[in-house]
Amino acid sequence: MKSFWKAVSHQRNAMFGLAIVGVFILMAVFAPVLAPYNPTEQNLEFALQGPSAEHWLGTDSFGQDVYSRMLYGARLALGIGFASVALGLLGGLIIGLSAGLLGGRVEWALMRLVDAILAFPEIILAIAFVAVLGMGTDKVVYALAISFVGPFARIVRSDVLQVKARPFIEAARLMGVSPFRIIVRHLLPNVLSSLMVQAGIRISTAILLESGLSFFGIGVVPPTPDWGLIIAEGRGFITMAPWISGFPGVALALLLIGLTLLGDGLRDAFDPRSGGH
Amino acid sequence: MMGTPLFTVLDVEKTYRVGTTPGSGWFSAGQPRLLKALNGVRLEIAEGDSIALVGESGSGKSTLVRLMLGLEPATDGRLLYRQVDIEQFDRAARQTFRREVAFIYQDARGSMNPRMRIRAILAEPLRLYRLCPEPEVEGRVLALLEKVGLAADLADRYPSELSGGQVRRVAVARALAAEPKTIVADESVAGLDVSVQAQLLNLLRGLCREMGLTLIFITHDLGVASYLCTRIAVLYLGRIVEEGATADILHRPMHPYTRGLMRAFPSFGRPLTASLKGEIPSPIDLPAGCRFASRCPQAVPFCLTSDPVLKHPEDPDPNGARRVACHFPIRDTLDL
Amino acid sequence: MLNGQSGPLLSLQDFTLRRGPHAVLDAVTLTLDPGRTLGLLGESGAGKSTLAMALIGLLRPPEVELFGSMVFAGTELVGLPEAQYRALRGNRIGLVFQDATASLDPCFTVGQQICEPLKRHLGLGSREAAARAIELLTQVGIPDARSRLNAYPHQLSGGMQQRVMISIALACNPQLLIADEPTSALDVTIQAQIMELILLQVRASGSSAIFVLHDLALAAQVCDDIAVLYAGQVVEAGPATAVLGTPKHPYTIGLRSCVVELDSELLKPLVGSVPSLNEMPDGCHFCTRCPHAIPRCFKERPPLIAYQGRAVACWLIADLPTSAAVPTPAPISAPTPVGAGAP
Numbered sequence: 001m002k003s004f005w006k007a008v009s010h011q012r013n014a015m016f017g018l019a020i021v022g023v024f025i026l027m028a029v030f031a032p033v034l035a036p037y038n039p040t041e042q043n044l045e046f047a048l049q050g051p052s053a054e055h056w057l058g059t060d061s062f063g064q065d066v067y068s069r070m071l072y073g074a075r076l077a078l079g080i081g082f083a084s085v086a087l088g089l090l091g092g093l094i095i096g097l098s099a100g101l102l103g104g105r106v107e108w109a110l111m112r113l114v115d116a117i118l119a120f121p122e123i124i125l126a127i128a129f130v131a132v133l134g135m136g137t138d139k140v141v142y143a144l145a146i147s148f149v150g151p152f153a154r155i156v157r158s159d160v161l162q163v164k165a166r167p168f169i170e171a172a173r174l175m176g177v178s179p180f181r182i183i184v185r186h187l188l189p190n191v192l193s194s195l196m197v198q199a200g201i202r203i204s205t206a207i208l209l210e211s212g213l214s215f216f217g218i219g220v221v222p223p224t225p226d227w228g229l230i231i232a233e234g235r236g237f238i239t240m241a242p243w244i245s246g247f248p249g250v251a252l253a254l255l256l257i258g259l260t261l262l263g264d265g266l267r268d269a270f271d272p273r274s275g276g277h
Numbered sequence: 278m279m280g281t282p283l284f285t286v287l288d289v290e291k292t293y294r295v296g297t298t299p300g301s302g303w304f305s306a307g308q309p310r311l312l313k314a315l316n317g318v319r320l321e322i323a324e325g326d327s328i329a330l331v332g333e334s335g336s337g338k339s340t341l342v343r344l345m346l347g348l349e350p351a352t353d354g355r356l357l358y359r360q361v362d363i364e365q366f367d368r369a370a371r372q373t374f375r376r377e378v379a380f381i382y383q384d385a386r387g388s389m390n391p392r393m394r395i396r397a398i399l400a401e402p403l404r405l406y407r408l409c410p411e412p413e414v415e416g417r418v419l420a421l422l423e424k425v426g427l428a429a430d431l432a433d434r435y436p437s438e439l440s441g442g443q444v445r446r447v448a449v450a451r452a453l454a455a456e457p458k459t460i461v462a463d464e465s466v467a468g469l470d471v472s473v474q475a476q477l478l479n480l481l482r483g484l485c486r487e488m489g490l491t492l493i494f495i496t497h498d499l500g501v502a503s504y505l506c507t508r509i510a511v512l513y514l515g516r517i518v519e520e521g522a523t524a525d526i527l528h529r530p531m532h533p534y535t536r537g538l539m540r541a542f543p544s545f546g547r548p549l550t551a552s553l554k555g556e557i558p559s560p561i562d563l564p565a566g567c568r569f570a571s572r573c574p575q576a577v578p579f580c581l582t583s584d585p586v587l588k589h590p591e592d593p594d595p596n597g598a599r600r601v602a603c604h605f606p607i608r609d610t611l612d613l
Numbered sequence: 614m615l616n617g618q619s620g621p622l623l624s625l626q627d628f629t630l631r632r633g634p635h636a637v638l639d640a641v642t643l644t645l646d647p648g649r650t651l652g653l654l655g656e657s658g659a660g661k662s663t664l665a666m667a668l669i670g671l672l673r674p675p676e677v678e679l680f681g682s683m684v685f686a687g688t689e690l691v692g693l694p695e696a697q698y699r700a701l702r703g704n705r706i707g708l709v710f711q712d713a714t715a716s717l718d719p720c721f722t723v724g725q726q727i728c729e730p731l732k733r734h735l736g737l738g739s740r741e742a743a744a745r746a747i748e749l750l751t752q753v754g755i756p757d758a759r760s761r762l763n764a765y766p767h768q769l770s771g772g773m774q775q776r777v778m779i780s781i782a783l784a785c786n787p788q789l790l791i792a793d794e795p796t797s798a799l800d801v802t803i804q805a806q807i808m809e810l811i812l813l814q815v816r817a818s819g820s821s822a823i824f825v826l827h828d829l830a831l832a833a834q835v836c837d838d839i840a841v842l843y844a845g846q847v848v849e850a851g852p853a854t855a856v857l858g859t860p861k862h863p864y865t866i867g868l869r870s871c872v873v874e875l876d877s878e879l880l881k882p883l884v885g886s887v888p889s890l891n892e893m894p895d896g897c898h899f900c901t902r903c904p905h906a907i908p909r910c911f912k913e914r915p916p917l918i919a920y921q922g923r924a925v926a927c928w929l930i931a932d933l934p935t936s937a938a939v940p941t942p943a944p945i946s947a948p949t950p951v952g953a954g955a956p
Contacts, residue, residue, distance in 0.1 A: 174346060333801065473656075475883075503875055545829075551808075553806075
């Protein structure tokens with residue numbers, strides 16, 4: 001952990017990104033405290049009002065407070081982002097480990113499966129899974145997670161193969177360490193470090209995808225305060241009430257920039273593939 | 278050679294397939310090309326022996342050791358440990374074998390988990406074999422570091438933070454941790470500065486003598502072999518070509534390859550001698566007959582057709598441990 | 614190749630190389646006469662490879678700062694413009710490196726790589742260059758040279774690749790050959806062949822050679838003169854028979870007693886290790902490990918003075934009345950636990 005901090009703190013981009021992401025995380029965590037209104041509370045007589053003292057960022061067509069919806073939207077974005085990546089990572093780990101460690105026909109079969117998944121663009125896959133699973137926040141998470149399993153499985157497998165070939169694994173074998181312990185104590189720690197960086201980079205993809213799905217109306221269900229959904233809702237009022245789409249749009253863009261900077265910085269600091277630590 | 282036999286290598290062969298020769302047409306596959314890394318090796322190592330396996334590239338010395346350690350199966354022949362075939366070990370026997378035989382890699386740093394501190398690396402065998410209760414592990418780790426001449430504060434470091442010499446010492450310490458009976462080392466002193474090499478050699482020699490360990494040392498350096506070991510086996514292209522007591526071999530090498538090797542070895546007070554011409558042949562597609570014939574200064578046509586067997590020369594020396602694989606072993610002492 | 618000038622072919626005078634705040638090479642003074650071979654000996658961090666790189670201009674400002682003087686056949690190399698260096702390299706100074714596999718370009722055939730310096734420096738046409746290339750390959754002992762011209766480096770064995778490197782280095786008949794560990798990556802029987810070849814070529818053409826080596830015994834066999842470096846300083850230099858046969862500097866003595874020979878009874882290793890650049894003492898760099906160090910050694914750098922047929926940089930010798938002998942070091946006992954700086 002200490003060396004993690006040391007490596008990251010040297011990267012200016014990463015620190016900048018961390019600052020931005022940090023702000024959003026705080027927004028997400030403290031949304032209930034910070035939001036002056038319930039995000040789904042409708043107040044039709046105050047609909048489509050511009051930014052004012054009572055509604056800092058204005059109201060939308062249902063009279064809902066844009067500021068509160070934006071805060072809760074951060075929660076949703078980050079929540080879905082982390083959750084889907086975590087699940088996808090878990091699935092990818094299972095498949096990649098099995099493929100890398102078992103080899104032979106199992107590896108062949110699993111990797112062909114992964115190839116099939118990877119043949120489709122992520123957005124198409126996500127749409128397909130939402131079509132099967134239905135709409136809603138949790139369904140979006142599952143859909144995204146499944147489409148992430150492919151890339152993660154591939155990375156895990158190649159990392160496993162690389163680490164497996166290193167002398168210290170064989171040395172552990174020669175020492176009489178049990179295969180299970182070799183995997184847990186020697187293999188996994190060396191695989192996970194670069195994997196974590198890849199996972200971090202994927203979060204911004206996840207957030208973009210889920211916002212996209214919601215924007216097209218096939219993601220979360222209204223009136224859930226999702227940025228993509230809010231932007232879509234504000235589309236019809238773009239000339240009259242630009243603040244509805246505008247502020248969440250800016251927020252989304254900022255968060256993605258922050259995540260990308262952070263991800264790049266982490267990758268430069270850590271990923272052995274790109275010549276880091 | 279006294280003591281109970283520990284390792285017995287019986288006519289071991291190891292062949293690898295390396296691709297195929299081009300086929301003759303579109304539909305006929307070529308023949309598989311075979312790399313004979315080991316070609317009929319017979320060796321016995323007893324408890325307390327210190328033997329050096331000496332050879333150049335392609336000699337098969339590393340492959341032989343890998344087979345003896347059970348990392349790969351032999352293509353033919355048998356490998357015994359304490360008279361039991363290692364392929365037939367049950368779980369308990371395998372555990373005992375792993376504990377009693379410790380291996381030190383040539384790439385010492387690579388043989389350690391880069392994410393583990395030295396303390397954890399040394400503690401692993403201790404915990405694995407439950408050699409002491411948990412509270413004592415730390416003390417043992419420090420004792421091991423001291424034994425190989427390293428300071429206690431190295432325990433907190435990672436392998437990447439240590440110098441080449443330090444990391445090799447840690448490798449020795451780890452090998453000793455499980456209280457083995459045998460140490461097998463692969464070129465453990467190659468590529469080191471001479472003073473570091475000297476320190477490591479003294480350490481190894483001292484430890485083996487003090488603890489009565491059996492030592493199997495792979496090296497290409499005859500000087501190192503003679504410093505550490507009382508027996509030498511010279512390998513060439515997958516066969517032992519000469520074997521015997523160190524003093525004996527150095528004083529009176531009988532195989533032309535051994536003599537060539539000794540002459541080529543740089544030494545003070547002796548001019549440079551490239552006694553052996555030609556390249557080392559590839560272990561793929563070995564010639565029939567004596568594998569050394571293509572470079573042998575005393576080869577005759579007979580040598581090209583008949584592969585010599587490793588056996589005692591006609592007038593054996595008193596302790597009978599000498600073997601040579603040559604039709605015309607040389608009897609005179611070597612004047613260097 | 615006699616260049617008609619008397620005096621040394623290469624002369625270094627107080628040559629210093631600084632990288633940042635550290636002096637990687639510290640006031641190195643050496644000479645090399647035409648037709649002689651010089652061995653640069655030392656362990657890791659001694660600076661021998663650095664010196665070789667600086668000699669051929671591969672280490673130059675702005676990465677490093679150079680002070681002092683390096684004169685090659687009348688030309689001052691310190692501050693020489695790159696364009697002029699390029700005219701020297703491969704032409705009047707030939708280079709052989711340790712790892713032929715890394716030094717030969719895998720995309721070009723052997724023939725193309727040998728012909729390149731011939732065409733560029735000697736201005737030979739394609740046909741003449743090819744003929745000379747065949748001649749060179751045969752000279753270095755590559756059988757069937759004509760067909761080898763079209764071979765790629767990876768198709769040759771390690772020993773063959775090294776021979777090709779040597780032929781490239783010798784293509785233009787250089788006055789000086791610099792070889793950095795030319796045989797370390799090779800098997801010992803091949804090593805002997807390659808070194809013999811290099812020596813033969815060098816002697817036959819009358820050129821000089823500098824060998825960077827870590828193997829003392831090999832250096833004794835191959836070099837006329839030896840310069841022993843320790844942490845960037847020359848500690849002893851002179852004819853090989855003197856320096857390695859009867860070493861006078863405590864470091865050389867220590868090194869000599871570390872070398873494993875066929876009849877070594879007990880090796881007496883030097884204690885400790887080379888100090889890091891940050892911890893380098895001001896005076897003689899070896900003082901931290903020297904069994905005979907006196908306070909003066911830590912503060913003042915001993916000059917290189919002539920003594921019994923070679924040059925030594927040691928206060929013990931500088932301060933001696935000329936008739937006294939150097940005390941031989943006491944036997945060093947078995948390694949005791951050493952500090953964190955131990956190798």
